Amino acid sequence: MTTRRSSDEAALVPARKTGAMAADTPAMKDWAAELVARARAEGVDLTGEDGLLTAMVRQVLQTGLEVEMSEHLGYEAYDPAGRGSGNSRNGTYPKTVITEIGDVDLRVPRDRAGTFEPITVPKHTRRLDGLAGNVISLYAKGMTTGDIQAHLLEIYGTDISRETISKITDRIVEEMAAWQNRPLDRLYPVLLIDAIMIKVRDAQVANRPVYVAIGVNLDGERDVLGMWLGPTGGEGAKQWMTMLTELRNRGIADALIVCCDGLKGLPDAIRVTWPEATVQTCVVHMVRNSLRYASKKHWGQITRQMRAIYTAATVEAAEAHFAEFAAEWRATYPAMIGSWESAWEEFVPFLAFPVELRKIVYTTNAIESLNARFRRAVRHRGHFPNEQAAMKVLYLVAIQQRPNRANLMGKTNGWKHILNTLTIHYGDRITGVIS
Numbered sequence: 001m002t003t004r005r006s007s008d009e010a011a012l013v014p015a016r017k018t019g020a021m022a023a024d025t026p027a028m029k030d031w032a033a034e035l036v037a038r039a040r041a042e043g044v045d046l047t048g049e050d051g052l053l054t055a056m057v058r059q060v061l062q063t064g065l066e067v068e069m070s071e072h073l074g075y076e077a078y079d080p081a082g083r084g085s086g087n088s089r090n091g092t093y094p095k096t097v098i099t100e101i102g103d104v105d106l107r108v109p110r111d112r113a114g115t116f117e118p119i120t121v122p123k124h125t126r127r128l129d130g131l132a133g134n135v136i137s138l139y140a141k142g143m144t145t146g147d148i149q150a151h152l153l154e155i156y157g158t159d160i161s162r163e164t165i166s167k168i169t170d171r172i173v174e175e176m177a178a179w180q181n182r183p184l185d186r187l188y189p190v191l192l193i194d195a196i197m198i199k200v201r202d203a204q205v206a207n208r209p210v211y212v213a214i215g216v217n218l219d220g221e222r223d224v225l226g227m228w229l230g231p232t233g234g235e236g237a238k239q240w241m242t243m244l245t246e247l248r249n250r251g252i253a254d255a256l257i258v259c260c261d262g263l264k265g266l267p268d269a270i271r272v273t274w275p276e277a278t279v280q281t282c283v284v285h286m287v288r289n290s291l292r293y294a295s296k297k298h299w300g301q302i303t304r305q306m307r308a309i310y311t312a313a314t315v316e317a318a319e320a321h322f323a324e325f326a327a328e329w330r331a332t333y334p335a336m337i338g339s340w341e342s343a344w345e346e347f348v349p350f351l352a353f354p355v356e357l358r359k360i361v362y363t364t365n366a367i368e369s370l371n372a373r374f375r376r377a378v379r380h381r382g383h384f385p386n387e388q389a390a391m392k393v394l395y396l397v398a399i400q401q402r403p404n405r406a407n408l409m410g411k412t413n414g415w416k417h418i419l420n421t422l423t424i425h426y427g428d429r430i431t432g433v434i435s
Helices: 026-042 052-073 131-140 145-156 162-180 237-249 266-273 283-292 296-310 315-329 334-352 355-363 365-379 387-399 415-426 428-434
Strands: 089-099 102-111 187-201 205-216 222-229 254-260 278-281
Touching (some): 052 102, 131 162, 145 162, 187 415, 237 266, 254 428, 278 283, 283 334, 296 315
Parallel strands (some): 254 278
């Protein structure tokens, strides 16, 4: 059944169709009809600051808070049983929460022990998202506004226009801008930079690169530092300088190791922005690019030989393994061997570091995981109608925390050992910041 409302913006969070309080039960229909009739009879709006529905939501939330406090303390307000109990009510404090039907002013009760943790309106919560939360969650999974509209209609019986869904997702634009411009740390031991291609409609649908930067700070914590949508036609020196200059202006004065996949113009732009940075070619990308030149029947043997190169104990050992690799395959796949030779100087720096640090560089699990999530979100859409729509989805994917799953943001394993090695190697560039 479809429940239409006078205003999409005023849609309440629909209840699932289970249990006695489901939205399509006769009792709920009668209650809704009575509420509308009362609003009309009294000449008041249903929603808004003085709306009848707003007042009822306020009363429900306020009552919920009071009930929770009584359960927390074990006695009702003004009950003599509370005397000498060790904890008691301690007045209230004002709080305004944003709901689907407007702002709701509440008086949140307090206890003297300061142990009250309300569930009705949790501490630090300023928005009871409801429908908006559902919409944004679905949007983050790559569903289009049309998909979300059909989903809400089928599952909840709620008919929300595509325009309203778009307005709900627009709520994150300001948040996204603040995230993209937030201050960053002065020093990042490791930066990972990569790109993924998406389709965006401008005058016509075209491939556009999205550049992503992930940083590992001095505490070993990973974080997505920013995302940039590049122009049609791919990357270039000007684009890289714009991106890196923004990171520097946001506070990154130095980066020890910057890992990238040899994108055109990027290594030079890194050296201009952070002259002392070690530019490290991403090993995963080198391996993948190499296999593009080779027949699948040789992939197993080539992969084993490349692994011997990038897991070598020293630079000298890596050079010896590469010499054997080149001698065997140069005649068959000269472009593959040439790609290794041209990138060699930016490939070998990480061989001077311990295994734990090497893994950050040559596995790049964080950025690979992010790219995989991006692809899942993008695959269903085909293309985005504009730049903002693309960046909204990718931003939501980047900040999403999934329970019981590996997440982009988190602590790097074995970081203390890595930090000690980095400090010995880079000296004052780290100790000067830590002190």
